[in-house]
Amino acid sequence: MEESLTKELSNVIRAIQDYPKPGIVFRDVTTLLQDARAFRRSVDALVHPYIGIGLDQVAGIEARGFILGGAIAHQLTAGFIPVRKKGKLPGEKVNIAYSLEYGVDEMEMHRDAVSPGDKVLLVDDLIATGGTAEAAVKLLKELGADVIAACFVIDLPDLGGRKKIESHGVPVRTLIEFEGE
Numbered sequence: 001m002e003e004s005l006t007k008e009l010s011n012v013i014r015a016i017q018d019y020p021k022p023g024i025v026f027r028d029v030t031t032l033l034q035d036a037r038a039f040r041r042s043v044d045a046l047v048h049p050y051i052g053i054g055l056d057q058v059a060g061i062e063a064r065g066f067i068l069g070g071a072i073a074h075q076l077t078a079g080f081i082p083v084r085k086k087g088k089l090p091g092e093k094v095n096i097a098y099s100l101e102y103g104v105d106e107m108e109m110h111r112d113a114v115s116p117g118d119k120v121l122l123v124d125d126l127i128a129t130g131g132t133a134e135a136a137v138k139l140l141k142e143l144g145a146d147v148i149a150a151c152f153v154i155d156l157p158d159l160g161g162r163k164k165i166e167s168h169g170v171p172v173r174t175l176i177e178f179e180g181e
Ligand code: AMP
Pocket: 024, 025, 026, 027, 028, 061, 062, 064, 124, 125, 126, 127, 128, 129, 130, 131, 132, 133, 161, 181
């Protein structure tokens, strides 16, 4: 029988203790991405619910959301739009400030990345507090997008991100959960 995806993912996602600071367990997906079968199965699983729904765009959050989002967009024959850190996009932008653990940061999208009513799927590797994805949802909605769902490989449920995104009426889909931060 085929190994369950959750089991396979738990074997290929590397945990790095105390990175980027003491007390944090960094869930490193580079070890997943370098594993051809795990990468393929993850993308297939993330894509599956959205086949045939007429998705217009996949929005990927810099930087690991670009890798997954590009592959997902290709599979769904959708466009790809980047949600980037401040100062990286060359065209006319919309901008939003959001809270990080220490201080605030800003993210940006091109103003013409989405047409009103476009069906958009938001993608990142991991949801923790949900602050990053929430800012992206707000930007997409400001541009008139219909954010049909947000999907992530990893959920850290103790940090409450899923509920934060769902409170905006956006369903959340993840492939594996890890306890703690
Ligand atoms: P948050 O805004 O708290 O949901 O954090 C999500 C963003 O931070 C994502 O882009 C993740 O890649 C990154 N991130 C947060 N916590 C972790 C962690 N424990 N391991 C790996 N990446 C993380």
